[in-house]
Amino acid sequence: MAETRDSLSARKGALRLMAHVLRDGRMLGDGASGLDGPDAARALRLAGLALRHMGRADAMLKAAMDRQPAARIRDILRLALAEIHADGAAPHGVVNDAVALARMSPKTAKQAGLVNAVLRKLAEDRAGWEALPPPSLPPWLRAPLHKAWGGARLAAIEAAHVAGAPLDLTPKPGVTVEGAEVLPTGSLRLPGGQVSALPGYAEGDWWVQDAAAAIPVRLLGDVAGLRVLDLCAAPGGKTMQLAAAGAQVTALDLSEGRLRRLRANLERTGLAAEIVVADALDWTPEEPFDAVLLDAPCTATGTIRRHPDLPHLRAARDVETLTRLQYKLIDRALGFVRPGGRLVFCTCSLLPVEGEHQVSAALKRHPGLVAHAPDPVALGLPAEAASDHGLRLLPDLWPERGGMDGFYMAVLTVPEAGA
Numbered sequence: 001m002a003e004t005r006d007s008l009s010a011r012k013g014a015l016r017l018m019a020h021v022l023r024d025g026r027m028l029g030d031g032a033s034g035l036d037g038p039d040a041a042r043a044l045r046l047a048g049l050a051l052r053h054m055g056r057a058d059a060m061l062k063a064a065m066d067r068q069p070a071a072r073i074r075d076i077l078r079l080a081l082a083e084i085h086a087d088g089a090a091p092h093g094v095v096n097d098a099v100a101l102a103r104m105s106p107k108t109a110k111q112a113g114l115v116n117a118v119l120r121k122l123a124e125d126r127a128g129w130e131a132l133p134p135p136s137l138p139p140w141l142r143a144p145l146h147k148a149w150g151g152a153r154l155a156a157i158e159a160a161h162v163a164g165a166p167l168d169l170t171p172k173p174g175v176t177v178e179g180a181e182v183l184p185t186g187s188l189r190l191p192g193g194q195v196s197a198l199p200g201y202a203e204g205d206w207w208v209q210d211a212a213a214a215i216p217v218r219l220l221g222d223v224a225g226l227r228v229l230d231l232c233a234a235p236g237g238k239t240m241q242l243a244a245a246g247a248q249v250t251a252l253d254l255s256e257g258r259l260r261r262l263r264a265n266l267e268r269t270g271l272a273a274e275i276v277v278a279d280a281l282d283w284t285p286e287e288p289f290d291a292v293l294l295d296a297p298c299t300a301t302g303t304i305r306r307h308p309d310l311p312h313l314r315a316a317r318d319v320e321t322l323t324r325l326q327y328k329l330i331d332r333a334l335g336f337v338r339p340g341g342r343l344v345f346c347t348c349s350l351l352p353v354e355g356e357h358q359v360s361a362a363l364k365r366h367p368g369l370v371a372h373a374p375d376p377v378a379l380g381l382p383a384e385a386a387s388d389h390g391l392r393l394l395p396d397l398w399p400e401r402g403g404m405d406g407f408y409m410a411v412l413t414v415p416e417a418g419a
């Protein structure tokens, strides 16, 4: 980061965001940095960097200090160490700002000298940083992932989380964006950038959607003219895909706030859907649908690449609550499909209990329900994405292209009437 006063305000904003996540249990994306425009984006990036590398920074601080400092001082040190050692920032400017940040509050001003001394010493210890184990997931998530995917795959997933994510766009049919790579699955990929400044944003030619998140709708094939229910729809990435492909879409979600974003997305892209604010567990349609897409609420652990706050905010008990909800939502969704129609179930989770296990259990509970294992290669995906009854995408797939979010998805056909 070029050292300017903007750097100081971005670092201050990053500290606010870290406190929001680590002490208030709120998501990074809640926009709490108190900044606008490029400074807000910088603060978000820095907070993400500090959260991704917190394990290493804490290990270094523990070895270097007799007593753990107060929370804000610890965050100042964590951020500075991540910037110096993981981001390659020039130590001089980082240390100066860290000292300035400590001085800003009467509660921490007395510790400015300590911040200076600790950072001057640790900034030079590149070998000590490199010798620490690479960033890893918390035990509640690491253990089931190790069991499911093995040690080597888990290490590759953790490395993909540290690498972060590029910017993927789903284009309307026939749209290209200058400078974007066209992925084998049809998504467009850019290294990053301010979304609203990209060509075609104002015209609504595309929307931001990870390449993996764009696959579930494609499992339905040609949906032109079909009545499709997008059951957990907001903020609407999949609703827009369905509408752009000519489906007659009903988009339902529990959250009015998230549906506001869906409405804005439809407005910008000029696409149409009927919008329903309801709890899917209480709601009943007037008539069944040709197809239902259930992008069920989940731990979202497949999106840690772009949400490094998630491992700090979720816990094992969330997995239990969410898997129970997914179970109920699948049964509910199946009741909304016409005989012979299809349900696509998907979750952006790395955990089989939120994916493969849900579909295996649904097939046992519902005699006559049939899973059609999709061919990953025909969809432009690596052959290894084939999985139990569906597709399993993990962040270490496509390493040379910049990876993809973790997802599980399957397409199920409901028995014909009388079958």
Ligand SMILES: C[S@@+](CC[C@H](N)C(=O)[O-])C[C@H]1O[C@@H](n2cnc3c(N)ncnc32)[C@H](O)[C@@H]1O
Binding pocket: 231, 232, 233, 234, 235, 236, 237, 238, 239, 252, 253, 254, 255, 258, 278, 279, 280, 281, 295, 296, 297, 298
């Ligand atoms: C994974 S997100 C959906 C993302 C969306 N399909 C997309 O592609 O943009 C899950 C959504 O489920 C909604 N949700 C959670 N519980 C629900 C329920 N009982 N009924 C309806 N929607 C629910 C949440 O509000 C959230 O928007």
